[in-house]
Every structure is written in structure tokens, then in C-alpha cells.
Amino acid sequence: MGINKVATLGEQVRALREDAKLSLREVAEKIGIDTSLLGKIERSERQPTKEQIKSVAKYFKLEEKALLKELISDQIAYKILEENADLDTLKVAERKVQYLKMKQ
Amino acid sequence: MGINKVATLGEQVRALREDAKLSLREVAEKIGIDTSLLGKIERSERQPTKEQIKSVAKYFKLEEKALLKELISDQIAYKILEENADLDTLKVAERKVQYLKMKQ
DNA sequence: ACTTTTGTGGACATAATTTGTCCAAGGATG
DNA sequence: CATCCTTGGACAAATTATGTCCACAAAAGT
Numbered sequence: 001m002g003i004n005k006v007a008t009l010g011e012q013v014r015a016l017r018e019d020a021k022l023s024l025r026e027v028a029e030k031i032g033i034d035t036s037l038l039g040k041i042e043r044s045e046r047q048p049t050k051e052q053i054k055s056v057a058k059y060f061k062l063e064e065k066a067l068l069k070e071l072i073s074d075q076i077a078y079k080i081l082e083e084n085a086d087l088d089t090l091k092v093a094e095r096k097v098q099y100l101k102m103k104q
Numbered sequence: 105m106g107i108n109k110v111a112t113l114g115e116q117v118r119a120l121r122e123d124a125k126l127s128l129r130e131v132a133e134k135i136g137i138d139t140s141l142l143g144k145i146e147r148s149e150r151q152p153t154k155e156q157i158k159s160v161a162k163y164f165k166l167e168e169k170a171l172l173k174e175l176i177s178d179q180i181a182y183k184i185l186e187e188n189a190d191l192d193t194l195k196v197a198e199r200k201v202q203y204l205k206m207k208q
Numbered sequence: 209a210c211t212t213t214t215g216t217g218g219a220c221a222t223a224a225t226t227t228g229t230c231c232a233a234g235g236a237t238g
Numbered sequence: 239c240a241t242c243c244t245t246g247g248a249c250a251a252a253t254t255a256t257g258t259c260c261a262c263a264a265a266a267g268t
């Protein structure tokens with residue numbers, strides 16, 4: 001699974017790890033976090049911090065910025081789902097971003 | 105200012121209140137919250153809870169669902185801004201919502 | 209000019225949410 | 239069986255958000 005497929009950040013990380021035939025333990029240790037935590041991140045039970053994102057990006061030689069974007073979009077997607085909000089809510093949000101940027 | 109204009113939830117509430125020529129105190133009391141809190145909500149310094157949204161909707165005879173949508177879109181817009189994220193992030197989020205809904 | 213009302217903002221305790229770890233247990237692999 | 243792997247619960251700790259109190263300045267009223 002490529003990094004560009006539609007999947008959560010966690011799923012993408014898992015795919016990277018499995019493609020590299022590495023265990024949670026190995027990667028977690030390299031990144032400096034608990035095995036269980038990495039597992040939770042892959043299952044989207046925990047949101048990685050920016051620092052963790054950096055470590056992951058570095059480890060898998062990915063662009064940190066791209067992963068960050070995956071993180072934010074994940075968080076927004078989950079918010080929409082758990083609030084049971086209409087997809088159109090995102091359009092409204094987009095307009096608000098533009099509006100708020102206008103008024104500096 | 106109508107409820108449909110592009111503005112934050114707080115600004116919309118403020119507009120409603122000012123159009124009705126009411127003070128923060130009056131409305132806050134009716135709604136059962138502190139004056140200062142209502143002010144902060146109008147300035148987006150605090151996010152109203154769902155209960156507060158309900159009270160506001162009831163008080164101004166608006167659809168609760170519409171206000172809820174304003175709340176969620178506000179939260180998303182502010183997230184985009186404070187993370188300095190690209191607007192395209194919202195598109196990614198949209199695809200993820202669809203993706204996550206697919207896998208039930 | 210004095211009084212009252214109004215909105216804002218800081219400080220703060222409290223509450224709610226999130227994070228990260230430990231540990232136990234179940235599966236798969238060999 | 240023995241080992242490695244992943245998952246999940248429980249929980250303390252950390253982080254973030256909430257709501258109130260209070261003081262102050264500006265505006266409005268008398």
C-alpha cells in the first residue's frame with residue numbers, strides 16, 4: 001500500500017512497517033516509544049504527537065510534512081464521524097478558514 | 105447579519121443578540137451561563153458545549169442542528185488555522201471519511 | 209459629574225480528555 | 239512446547255478545556 005492511498009495515518013504506518021518486514025517492537029524501539037503505543041497508533045487508538053510523527057518520517061525516510069497532513073486530516077475525519085456530521089460541514093469549514101484568514 | 109453568512113458561530117450569536125438589542129447579561133442569564141462566558145463564546149475564546157448550543161438555539165428559535173454544524177465547522181476551521189495546514193487537508197479528510205464509512 | 213450598565217480580559221480552580229506505560233493474554237510461527 | 243508478536247485493559251500522569259470570579263474601562267443614562 002503506497003503512502004498516497006486513502007487510508008488512515010495509522011494504516012499507512014502499519015503498511016510501511018509490514019512492507020519492511022519489521023515488528024512493532026523493532027520499530028517502536030527505534031522510535032523510542034512503547035510497543036503497545038505504536039500498535040495503538042497504527043490502529044488509530046492513539047494520535048501520535050508531532051515528535052512521534054517526525055521520528056516515523058525519519059525512520060521510514062518520508063516527508064515529515066506529508067505525514068503531518070495525514071495526521072491532521074485523520075483528526076478531522078474522525079471528528080466528522082464521531083459527531084455524525086454532514087460531509088458538507090467540511091465545505092463550511094473551508095469557507096470559514098478563508099474568512100478568518102481575510103480578517104487576518 | 106443573517107445566520108447564513110460566513111462567520112464564526114460566535115459572530116453569528118453576537119449578531120443575533122445585537123439584532124435583538126439584548127445585552128450579554130440578559131442572554132447569558134436566560135441561557136444559564138456566566139456573562140463572561142457568553143462573551144468569550146461570541147469571540148470564539150471558548151467553544152460552547154452542545155447543551156449551550158441547544159439553549160442558544162431555543163432562545164433564538166433557531167434549528168439546533170444548524171448551530172451544531174456551525175460549531176463543528178468552526179472547530180475544524182480553527183484547527184486548520186492553528187496547525188497552519190493546507191486547505192487541501194480538508195479534501196483528504198473528506199476522502200478519509202468516505203473511506204472509513206465504507207469499512208463500516 | 210455621577211451612577212449604572214456593558215463588554216473584555218486575566219487568573220484560577222475544576223473538570224474532562226488524552227497520553228503513555230505496564231502487564232496479561234491470545235495467536236501465530238517455528 | 240517455546241518464542242515472538244500483537245492486542246487490550248487499567249491506570250497514573252500530563253495536557254487541555256471549561257466556567258467563574260473579579261476588576262477595569264468604555265459607553266449610556268440621568
